[in-house]
Amino acid sequence: MDMYRIENDLIGDLQVPVNAYYGVQTQRAVNNFHITGIKLSQYPELIKALAYVKWAAAETNFELGVLDENIKDAIVKACKEVIEGKYNNEFPSDVIQGGAGTSTNMNINEVVANIALEIMGHQKGEYQYCSPHxxxxxxxxxNDAYPTSIKLAAINSNAILIEHLQLLINSFREKGKSFKSVLKMGRTQLQDAVPMTLGQEFEAFAETLSEDVDRLTQNSNLFLEINMGATAIGTGLNAIPGYAELCAEKLAKISGHPFVSAKNLVEATPDTGSYVIYSSALKRVAIKLSKICNDLRLLSSGPRCGLNEINLPAMxxxxxxxxxxxxxxxxxxMNQTCFKVIGNDLTVTMAAESGQLQLNVMEPVIAYSILESVHILINALDCLRIxxxxxITANEQHCKDMVLNSIGIVTALNPYIGYKNSTKVAKEALEKNKSVYDLVLEYKLLSKEKLDEILNPENMLGPHKYN
Known part of the structure; x- marks a missing residue:
């Protein structure tokens, strides 16, 4: 039994595995691009998005009278099967490829065509009955189908990312509640500053990440403007009048996202601005997560010779x-994951800048970078949370002892004894290894009752009147 079938294209004849649903142009991509070792099949969200786009296109072409109903029905059914994940292994080409995504677009065209052929009772490769082209x-x-698919994949992936980010935010908030009574020393420039609670610190972690839920949503909404119907450069050559608007409507209906046709398809076709701004939102999340993890590593340092304020689970x-x-x-x-996301953002930036004239041919690496960033962030968020x-547990007594022994509490006395006296007490406490508390009493700057009132933790944790 033959292991291959012969297909041909502009370049000539080529062997394709006999059971493969992809065809000659996908096989050329497999032969040509040995770059990352990462296949399109590893990004099912992009495969699913490609199928949605082809489904919307078939519905649009049928409604506009240029596609036979039987072929349309077979294409739509084939697309639905791809969306279900049955054919992910039929996308074997490398995620980085030349040709502005043509190999990926032809991969979905060939797979859908061959599935449709079997649905119609024909053999793979009998393209006279249902052609990829x-x-x-x-x-x-x-140049319109590929970027539209990337945008749909990014929107769907972003929704999953936000779900997992929110779970981490919730965990930080729960820890904030658990640690609300744990008094500790706050620090600036790694030096003792003023007291706070560990709960305030963890609530701040939650809040800074919460801000990015809105930012990710806002930036991903830019993907809702698509250029379907632009065809090669935005002029709409070979598309039926009304195709652009109708295809956007069809895609919106079947995907559940409110896609709209771009106002200027010539401008929209080479434009990669939405990728740039969304990638920047991913970078912002990564920077915040990395900073938080830096803090966690510092707070848990020790256990005997570091801060040792918290205990991380021993893994x-x-x-x-x-x-x-x-x-x-x-x-x-998580730190290392964030470094990769930050690096991917630079890749997106350089790829977007490298566009020329009516097309940006670097979209494959843009898609790869964004989808990889989202994918590894989702995994790392779960890893960090779980x-x-x-x-995490707190060393509550140790935290309190450091506050009482710190020079930093003198800041709370500044409104009562003045900056000059506060400086004098702080300097002497440091030089003579004495406590601020004892020196204030020694110099009779405050009564013991007043000093205890001022240094009450509740009076040091927020704005309050003093006299």
């Missing part, structure tokens, strides 16, 4: 040579 790609170009032995050492491996993993945040 003439039917599945009708009224389209890679694995920390050293092959130092017995008893346990490292903050989960925050470290394996770290939910299990």
């Amino acid at each position: 003439d039917h599945v790609n009708l009224s389209q170009s890679t 694995q032995p920390g050293s092959s040579i130092m017995p008893g050492k346990v490292n903050p491996v989960i925050p470290e993993a 394996n770290c945040i939910d299990g």
